[in-house]
Amino acid sequence: VSGASPIQCAIIGGSGYSGVELLRLLSGRRDVAVRRVFAGGSAGKKVAEISPSLAGRVDLTYETFEPALVDGFDVVFCALPSGEAMSIVPSLLSRVGKVIDLGGDFRLATPALYKEFYRKDHTAPQFLGKTVYGLSEVNTAQIAAARLVANPGCYPTSILLPLIPLLKEGLIGASGIVANSLSGTTGAGKSASVEMSFSEVNENVRAYKVGAHQHLPEITGFLGEATGTSPSLSFVPHLIPCSRGIYSTIHASLAPGVDEGKIAECYTGFYRGARFVRLRSDIPQIRDVAYTNFCDIGYRIEPRTGQLVLISVIDNLVKGAAGQAIQNMNIMFSLPQECGLL
Amino acid sequence: VSGASPIQCAIIGGSGYSGVELLRLLSGRRDVAVRRVFAGGSAGKKVAEISPSLAGRVDLTYETFEPALVDGFDVVFCALPSGEAMSIVPSLLSRVGKVIDLGGDFRLATPALYKEFYRKDHTAPQFLGKTVYGLSEVNTAQIAAARLVANPGCYPTSILLPLIPLLKEGLIGASGIVANSLSGTTGAGKSASVEMSFSEVNENVRAYKVGAHQHLPEITGFLGEATGTSPSLSFVPHLIPCSRGIYSTIHASLAPGVDEGKIAECYTGFYRGARFVRLRSDIPQIRDVAYTNFCDIGYRIEPRTGQLVLISVIDNLVKGAAGQAIQNMNIMFSLPQECGLL
């Protein structure tokens, strides 16, 4: 885009981990200009004061959000705590070109599901079931055409990318899928709580929200939509003593006659040209993808049970949040997907 | 045992993590006297020189093992690397009262299984299938009568304790069980390898030996034996950035009509009087059991899938190794199981 004027953008919720990651990733780009960044609690303070890592790279001051301040912007990223975007985004769409929401407000299909899993009423129900789900590699065309994209959650990204191709092509069964995911702590956001304190998280592991996590309907919803099946999924998230990363170990039953070669073939075909999905012959590790936008996928057929084990890893703040949001922005503005992400 | 002379014991393999944990746990007891400790590579050195944490508590010098040195001892603990005990233990049994082997040499049922999973020939095959498996709470009577006990592995302990009661009483199905376990690094022993270095393990997770871990046949073997079933188990171990602890998340299918109340009832009955198994109404965490001999078990029925999720945690060096070995010694010498372990 040399010669062209840069994309004008703003970030609402720019002091949390996802917001700061957006600032970090966008700070090096010449084709995108972050014009404003909003964070109510930090309004009036320099970004570098709140996040000294950005000193010398980002010279912006946090402001209190007001819709008029983004009038005419090309794109706005929303990185707000759950439940806050739904009161802002609808009016935003009349003021700006495109909106990418990193939260969970627009990912589910119905108000009832939203209420069941988020424990509150949705105030913009007309968007539910109609917002484009921003799983970049799967929904590319829809994202390119969208004005509002619901950026996927970190757990869903790590679980959907390995499952969709296999389920769509019938290599695995839709029922009895088991997904155990391990998450780094930044997935929980900046948190002032005893249970997220170092003393409680270090040298510890805990599962939480067993069968009740808000990402469960997001996963089964889009998995069904993308594959034309009605999947049944058991999902257990765990908190582990890592700062970054999602590690998902997924068990599924194989269709008759499927071997590792057919698995590989399916992935290779499905993700042809998808630079951020890397098929692995060994077992992926979080460190392979930390601070990158890659999703690495490995697979093994257990010799005794014949079960398929899939393993997928992402960085929760990059491919699981800010990185995929930028990948979606690239798609929406007809840029190469990897701009600013390699 | 006041008045009685203390139990005379020795430790073979006393410089590894399990051996040092045995020394730590036994150092405070007056009813047990550790007379000798063997570690080939450290022979001639004081225990406190190799493990400064034991300075002022253990005043022994490592020796090179020779059978005659333990003649007439009441009990010998073997905490050797895999494959070393099988050449020592048979002759040991003619010299000492009892032997507790913390390794994997005597846990499997057949030489063929041993060869498949440990990748070497067993040199004392006559012991396979006949050695008492030392899962303290389940095999108590057999342990009490045994001269040789094969102390369970850390993963098996954490998986068998929650599964056995439910499977034995038919509350869950024997097929399609999925166990994902997360292990602290001390489970791999003192290791001079790049892959176990801090730089590689920290901020990382990796699954390993998917469907091929040597604990798999140990688990399915004893699970079948203890419950009279032929279980099918998918087992994926993971290494996480923790020093101590095993966290097992287990998925199983419920028999019709089983609810959480029946699960609780089953456990309460089965583990009545078993002080080291704690049934939890919340979700267990590693920190609850670190540095203790407890196994904590939690359970949830997922509302959408109806699947049962069991969660169990132990300290891999205590209940998963040295602690359970001492618990077994207590049983073998008619002492209260909790002696020296609370």
Place this chain on the structure above:
Amino acid sequence: VSGASPIQCAIIGGSGYSGVELLRLLSGRRDVAVRRVFAGGSAGKKVAEISPSLAGRVDLTYETFEPALVDGFDVVFCALPSGEAMSIVPSLLSRVGKVIDLGGDFRLATPALYKEFYRKDHTAPQFLGKTVYGLSEVNTAQIAAARLVANPGCYPTSILLPLIPLLKEGLIGASGIVANSLSGTTGAGKSASVEMSFSEVNENVRAYKVGAHQHLPEITGFLGEATGTSPSLSFVPHLIPCSRGIYSTIHASLAPGVDEGKIAECYTGFYRGARFVRLRSDIPQIRDVAYTNFCDIGYRIEPRTGQLVLISVIDNLVKGAAGQAIQNMNIMFSLPQECGLL
């Protein structure tokens, strides 16, 4: 004390890290009975509900503190947040035999110092300068005779134990001492703050309160008192990604003619019979003392500068808090210092 009735004790502030550590360490003793435990915010809840690690070991329920509830008790431990003990302890002394305060309220010499470093007025100034400072190995006789003991802070314990013998015997100079200390996070107590969250502490280090930490006057005050000098100390505390432990590296100038032999001789003489101080010829590590009441001390004379470098390590929750408090209780009740601590 077999045959004798156990010491009746209570713990005020029993749900924080120090309080729980007191419960853990005392739970195995037959000669001490914890009759009541107080924690305002958890009143009515079982200890095991707040701290599942104590399930099956401590069967008490938290209560709201009222002075009458401890009438006639032999000893009360106060493990309250800074500033709370001073309003409770004075009246407590008329009701119970002895009081051991684990906080900072009674450690400083004057109300002015207290106000300068704790930023509030002291409401029981008559105790300042008169309360026995509970550094077990140094103040043993005074502790034995005391009704109120101010248990030392974690940083001070780690810095005073190595400095006092050398300074008292004139082997090092009193000026230009530099102490850099690294602390695990439990030293900050159970904390619901972003800055103590795992995401902020992990893969990070930060110094804090440079030259202004409240432990500075505690260290210089008692160091002067115990050695008859007027020491000048530069003290920088750091927070590191560890749960437990204090690591103090101390630089001091040597008196002429002092070599490592004389250092060793001085320590050996001074700490003769002090079981919890271990002189090391190698460099101590936190792991050597974790979960123990030991303080390990190492020393090196730098060949180029001739400066003395002292290194001392403790577990901040044991020797730096609950363990030393129990050691002091043992002294106050004429028990061997190591009772319940080995």
Place this chain on the structure above:
Amino acid sequence: VSGASPIQCAIIGGSGYSGVELLRLLSGRRDVAVRRVFAGGSAGKKVAEISPSLAGRVDLTYETFEPALVDGFDVVFCALPSGEAMSIVPSLLSRVGKVIDLGGDFRLATPALYKEFYRKDHTAPQFLGKTVYGLSEVNTAQIAAARLVANPGCYPTSILLPLIPLLKEGLIGASGIVANSLSGTTGAGKSASVEMSFSEVNENVRAYKVGAHQHLPEITGFLGEATGTSPSLSFVPHLIPCSRGIYSTIHASLAPGVDEGKIAECYTGFYRGARFVRLRSDIPQIRDVAYTNFCDIGYRIEPRTGQLVLISVIDNLVKGAAGQAIQNMNIMFSLPQECGLL
């Protein structure tokens, strides 16, 4: 440099942490082309096989180094274990344009110093005392003109950058400087040793090589050279449970009349235009500089002792190794210093 042909470069020692970091940082550049990468032990393997994080970014195969393979290259980076570069670099200089050595072989002034601290004889002593020391912000002009640059060590970088301006302008004294540094584990390289294993490093701290670390003469040597003084420095390095980062806390005596304002003024003047040195009014943390080429410097005058405390942080693999090497390459090729580093 659009239009110009890219700088042709090679990396010798491309499979260690510094080598991989060089590959990572250079992989995104269009103005630099890494043509060959050498690593004896991995010869024949793809870079992505050894370092899966580089899959899809670096498409090179490790080779065994032979001088002829780099004939005519513009620049070669040497990232070899200590002692290996000195036998390669001399002949390299006749074949390639420029050489940047990341190891310690060319940093000291004399063969005697080298032997004392590295415990072996130097085989290319003619280079000692004559090689340009690559502290980018201080030796900029010399680096620009050099054909061989000795890239500084991680500890020295973190200690020299804060000390040089103050000492050069006489704001602090040259004697009695105390530097305590904390290092992440990657500073020790890829290491297959028990002492660098996760089990030994986690929940632990240890000082090492007190007064004897090979970086000590590097620090005092260049500090003296750059400031015209004869500094006396007490230096204690510590290993902490972090993967990345150096945290240096430095105590120095202030010249009369110096206050914090003059410190700030001195730094601001000295580092004007130096984009990678950030002066901080608060206390720097490792996380502020992780994965960046920044060195952040904070300072406090202790009110009681009047001592100056300097705190400086870098990422040991970036500003402490690969990043500064690239910064030096930028200088040597007349590119903006920050190319590829922001």
